[in-house]
Amino acid sequence: MSSTNKILYKLSYLYIFWMFLFIVLPVFLVFWYSITPLKSGNSLSFYTIKFTLENYKHFFVKSDYIKSLYNSFKLAFFATGFTLIIGYPIALILANMKGKKRNIFLLLMIIPMWTNMLLRTYAWQYIIGRNGLINHWINQLNSFLPFSIPELNIMYTKTAVMLGMTYNYLPFMILPIFSVLVKLDKDLLNAAYDLGANKFWAFIKITFPLSIPGIISGATMVFLPAATSFIIPQYLGGGKDMLIGTIIELQFKGTANNPNFGSTLSIILMIVIFGITTLFSLGSKDESKGESLW
């Protein structure tokens, strides 16, 4: 056994080299460019004589950028909250379903994730847009009601962006919570009932605390993509709300065209995210955090 182990671990060498080249090196290069001044013609030349902290200064000095980071996190935070409030009951209901019915509903929940993310975000414009379905129905309703319901006017607002985030990432909150609830030992609940607890208190004292790892997992899987998305703000926010994802994209492929500053933003973003995930993993007692998918 130990002799095979002595060989088998060497299989990892290929991947370690791969990771260095394709995971570590790119991050290092981003950092390199973040402390390099913008070259004329916006070329990303690797060779540079002077280093500068100008890009970082620019980030902190111009309050817009900190504001956009804050706004992105705020929106993502609320979206995460909504997915939790909406999704937790679904996870509970699913966990209490039996066999075939549960599998069917799980499938139904996952199928929307198989449509293209851009299209299903864009499609919300059809529904909540000025000339969209909801307003169409409201107007029809208004034509024979004595009072008139106001039109929905949330397109291109932060509310629409939050709706889009909640919509897109809801399954990512439901599934981890579901997978934890499913493994819950029913005997614990039965013991609680035997000892006189009603359903409400059994939930509060037993089910909910035990589901917290799932909640943390789900929250991570919703918050991070939501905070850094640039599609959802672009389609549903009109691209005018400067969220951090939008700004970074503009630096590289859009009008701002400052890849060095974009690199700075990326590094700052990575540091903040690293900080947040470290906080989360401190709150979770699961030792095997890095070793499985959830």
Add this chain to the structure above:
Amino acid sequence: MVKGKIFSYLYTSLILLFLYAPIFVLVIFSFNDSSKKMTWEGFTTKWYIEIMEEDIIQSLIVTLTIALLATIFSTILGSISAIGIYHLKTRYKRVVLKVNSLPILNPDIVTGISLMILFLAISLQFGYTTMLIAHIIFDTPYVILAILPKLKQLNPNILEAALDLGATPSKAVRKIILPQLAPGIITGALIAFTLSVDDFVISYFTTANGVDNLSIWIFNQTRKGITPAANAISSIMLILVITLLTIIFIRLSKDFKKKESH
């Protein structure tokens, strides 16, 4: 109690409605006889014929071939690497797994940009190849994470028994370890494929201006004004996926029933 059940059904239906609303809209508007997005101007199936046009078929081929190739490469790389990583000493294992999780934890925009910068720094020409490499890079960590739990569940004694009975290490790996890892490998491959088919951000940053995958094509469409052709192709893919999943589901239920009746 009954009130609880009614509430559950109502709530679940509401949420399902929420989840499927844009999808219904997508499918319905794929039959819209109008290039202007939101006004319904009659029923037509012409968009399903329109999608046969050059651009969109090209991007579909790119999407599918990249997803397929990336899945194959990342699954092979991931399987070998998972086995290797599993047998590393704990302190090295921890570091390796931390680095491995970077493409997973990093938002796609950061991964996409870092890869774009890497390719620029080594003056690699952007295009199909860079997109493929990028996909393999972000697929492999998921494959590894899907296989590692299966490695944990392996009974080491079986491997030792096989070696004692005279199997060469390579035969032992092939005939004993791999079959037991199969569920993890398949899961990893499925995840990789799913991620690659639907990827937008990373592909967007690592491709050239002409090599589009389906998501990028759609993105360009939304800049110009989306044609229902995009809806049409999305609807077709959706039907394919639903059909595929239903078939798998029925087969699994049949297998389950067979096992029970024995």
